[in-house]
Amino acid sequence: MAITPGGGCLRCGLDRTGVPHFRVVAWPDERAVAFEEPACGAHYQPYGPVELGFVTSLVAQLALDCLLGKVTRPCHRIHAARRASLTEAGGRWSDRWIDQYPTMTEGGVQVEREWLSGTCAACSASKIA
């Protein structure tokens, strides 16, 4: 995500525990933000090096767009993995993803969304002050 001058903060797009307001995936245990190895204590996200390759490209492109002045409003870019990878990991598309991107349920896509701005307590307080 990118925040532009006058455009909110990181907290605006997250709840008080750090979970994004907009989630692409729903996991069987909605509270889980990371999976845990049985009897080990290690936590992990169910993504592999292939998916990370897409994400690093997405982040690099957004950074370049910011440096070149192409980003003029707060935005959030998302890479949604292929549906087959998601299903294999035990997840499913969130209801909001299906509602807002009904033609993208096969995955393997990138989308850009507006980042919520000025909606968190800190930003609201700074507007009052």
Ligand SMILES: [Zn+2]
């Ligand atoms: Zn904020």
